[in-house]
Amino acid sequence: MKNEFSKKRLKIVSLVIITLILVLSSFCTLQTEISNLFYSNVNKEVGLKISQSNESNNVIELYAGGTPVGVKISTNGVLVVGYSDIADNNKNVESPGKESGIQLGDILLEVDSQKIENSKDLSKKINSLKKDKIEILINRNGTEIKKVVNLFKSENNIYKLGLWVRDSTAGVGTLTFYHKDTNTYGALGHPITDNETEKILSVKNGELIESSIISVKKGQRGTPGELKGVFVNTDSPFGNVVANTQCGIFGNIIDNNSVINSNNLYKVGYKDEVKLGKAQIISTIDENGPKFYDIEIVKIINQTSSSSKSMVIKVTDQNLLEKTGGIVQGMSGSPIIQNNKIIGAITHVLVNKPDTGYGIYIEWMLQDANIIK
Secondary structure, three states: OHHHHHHHHHHHHHHHHHHHHHHHHHHHHHHHHHHHHHHHHHHHHHHHHHHHHHHHOOOOEEEEOOOEEEEEEEEEEEEEEEEOOEEEOOEEEOOHHHHOOOOOOOEEEEEOOEEOOOHHHHHHHHHHOOOOEEEEEEEEOOEEEEEEEEOEEOOOOOEEOOEEEEEEEEEEEEEEEEEOOOOEEEEOOOOOEOOOOOOEOOEEEEEEEEEEEEEEEOOEOOEOOEEEEEEOOOOOOOEEOOEEEOOEEEEEEOOHHHOOOHHHEEEEOOHHHOOOEEEEEEEOOOOOOOEEEEEEEEEEOOOOOOOOOOEEEEEOOHHHHHHHOOOOEOOOOOEEEEOOEEEEEEEEEEOOEEEEEEEEEHHHHHHHOOOOO
C-alpha cells in the first residue's frame, strides 16, 4: 500500500515539474520576442533621428574670397538725392518736385506710365510730353505711390522737376565667397547705399570687374581709412550683380577660374558655432594678393533675423595694424575664418576705434544668396 502511494506521489510531482518547465520555456520565448521588438524599435527611432539631423545640417562648402572686386550697378528708375530751385527772371522758384511731395530717397519709376531708364531719359521724357502737369510713379520704402507734379519752364524754355537724381554707382569692395554648386557669389556683407540719402540702391543690372589695390589710406581715430583701387579689364566683367540686400551683393560668376583654388575651400560655420577668441580674416591690401591676418572675436550678438552687425571683432595682427590701422573702407566682405570654417565677413569699422569693427554671420549672406533657406 505504501509503495503504491509513493508511486502516485512521484507521478504527481513529475507532472508538476514538467508543467513548470513548459511554462518557463514559453515565458523565456515570449520575453525574447518582446526584447527583440523593444530593441528593434529603439534602433529605428535612433536611426530616424540621426537621418533627420544630417538632413537639417547639410555640409556646405564655399571658396573663400578675400580678393578685391570692382562693382558697377545701375538702378531701377532714378533715385532722388536732392532738390534744386529753378531760376526765372532773376528769381528762384522752389523745386516743383519738392512742392508735389516727392521726398529724398524716393525712386522715380515712371512718367505718365512711361518707364524711366536713367537720369537723361527722365529729362527727355518730361520735355517730349510738352505738358505742364505730369504724373510720376515712385517707390518709397517698397511702396509704390503716384504724385502729380506741376512742371516749371526755366529761362531756356526747358521743363524741369527741380530734382537731383542718381541712376548708377561704382566702387571697390571684397569678395566673400563663391559657391560652385549654384555658381553664386556673395560680397561686401552690407548693402550698397546712396551716400547722401543712405537708401539701399535697387539694382536693375550690375557687373563685377577685376580690381587692383594701388594704395592704402591708413585709418585713424575719427577718420576711416580706405583701400584705393582701380578697375582692370573693364570690357570683360567676370560676374554680374542681381541683388543688393541688407547682407551684401549677390550674383553669378561668368568665369570662375579666378575664384576657385583648392586651398581656399572651407566648410560653413553656422552662427551657433562662432566662439569668442582667435580667428583670421582673408583680405587684400596691396599688390601681393589675399593674405591671412589675425583678429579676435570680442563679442557675439544673438540674432534671430539677418543683420550686417552680428559680431564685434578686433584686429590683432601687427602687420595689418601698421599698414592700415585696422579695418578700412574696401575691406568690407573680407571672409572671417575660425576653426578652419568660414563663419562670416567684415562689414563695418568703428570710426573712433579703427582696429575694431563688425562682422556678419555667413549664414545671413547664404540666405540672401538663396543657398540656404
